[in-house]
Amino acid sequence: MNSLNTVCPARQTFNPPFSRIYAEREALAHPRAAQVLSAFPASRVIVIDHYKDVFNRTHQSFYLQKQSQALILAVKKGTLIYPGAPFCQDFGNSHFYYTSSVMNCIYDCEYCYLQGMYPSGNLVLFLNLEDIFGEVRALLARHPVYLCVSYDTDLLALEGITGLVRDWIAFAGEHPDLTLEIRTKSAAFSRIADLAPLQNVILAWTLSPEAAARHEHRVPSPALRLQSALHALRAGWPVRLCFDPLLLLPDARNLYRTFIEEVFRTLPGDQILDIGIGPFRISTEYLKRIRRSRPACAILSYPFEVTDGSASYDRTAMHALMDEVCSLIAKYVNPDKIYRYEEDN
């Protein structure tokens, strides 16, 4: 399959990622700013008033910006915690929330919904984690909380720069009623390998067969992700595996069959906390925008079916693939632990 890379210049032509750091004046005063900036001694810092002055500009090329991603340091105001989105799985948790201390991701998956959601490919890092903690404490005073902290980004992939995962884990250690999900495609478990495992912090790896991973640029290979998950499991962390999004690639059934066998040759199925399976789905608005930004991307040009503002593969074909994937996984993992995202969720 083609991708826009065929019409895009080589990476060396671009300024290196994070060689430009836009920093809100207020963010510069935050103690975390010095820590982040110390990771980029050669970068230029451009002082801004508000992150939206850069992030929300019109006529940005999400795709090209991703080739020379700028970092934007900001202080988050307004809503900090959101109720779980309908496109996301709740894994049976009733008080399901998510929060984004980072907007955007260092990886570049062709099918990523963030390309349709954000006007910019640059990465915004909100430094005031303590304010988010404050809001979580207020929620915890009312009921237990299940909180996804790595939506709209890949937090573990950024750990070397931000240290946010460590802080979240420390916070979860003080609040047993809080369950965190930290979802990643990284192979960066080593960044937190020195921490004692917590049973209320779920490390969730998104896994894709090699043919799908070819559309996930700059993401560690499936084999490396599996190794990272294995280390986490051995260290005693609850590990979730997510086969989401399933892509209807040519010969998809065989691809997933071979891949699932490989996954459970590496990971002991009986030790996995649970499994999430979901088809590729995206809002039609986002899809329209992404197709404009990545016009030569085969995955996105698929003739999707549109129902209620959501685009997805042909229902029958996708159901057949989901059934197949579920039954293959059920050979290794208790079926009660398999959560399947259904369109009418």
Place this chain on the structure above:
Amino acid sequence: MLLFAAALYPEAAPLIDFLHLKKDPAFRAFDLFTSADAALIITGCGPANAAAGTACLLTARPPKSSDSFVNFGICGCCSRDTAIGTPYLACRITDAGDGRTYYPDLLYASPFAEAGITSFSKPVSNPAALPRLPESSAPDPGQPIAPSGRKQWAYGTLPYGTLPYGNLLFDMEAAACYQSARHFLMQHQMIFCKVVSDYGTSGRPAPGAVADLLKEPAASLTAWLSGLPAPDLSPDPFTESDHEAIRTASERLKLSEAMHAQLIRLMTYASLTGHSPAKLLAFFAAPEFTCTSKKEGKRYLEQLKYRLSGQADL
């Protein structure tokens, strides 16, 4: 295509020379110089002229996603530490009129230093008297923050708070060119290359001196621009025969506008997954093929979709 805007002829002269541009005598409102792959407009001084000239150029030569727009010329500098003749790319452009600041994307590696620039509607004669930004609680960005002790600020060695509007440079056109050009171009397509000609106190150099001063920066600029990639962000996935086959199929299947759009989507997918739309649609071009109604055409379209969406072999 490279599209340039310069305020005055002496600023444009080195570019006209390097790029072998010829004056377009048919162009009336402004002086326009062109070649097969470049166009340069001389806007005149000040924000109103700059905005009008830029809009005029970009209307006359509607830019494609692979084109670049460059505002080139001289500027003043707030620091005498900066040598006359130093070229900069603007990473931050403030309009002194309303205090708004703009941030063109600087995605491509360049041989130039970067700095912020403030655009005024009148020439600046005393930069020391220009308004500073209000002090904030932020640490003085002039102080090193990184443990390495390196200063990281985009404004040379001067503390941000000591610079008018936080910018090292000043001119009369960049902000207006930006505000005009952003209606036609994407952020990464706009480049603002300014060369320090004075410190605001000594007056501007004579026209001949300007052209001399800009010769070297113009050479570096054109060399850099010629090596810049021109990513085509809206590539055509079809060959000429694909287009022809799609037109014919659409006609013969009596497709409505919406169904025609669906056919294009299907054929885009086909093309991007390595199939030939022309071959896939050849069946509908055959003389013996008949389709009597839109309804029947829709059925053919459904069949195509079924085959292409991986549910049947092609």
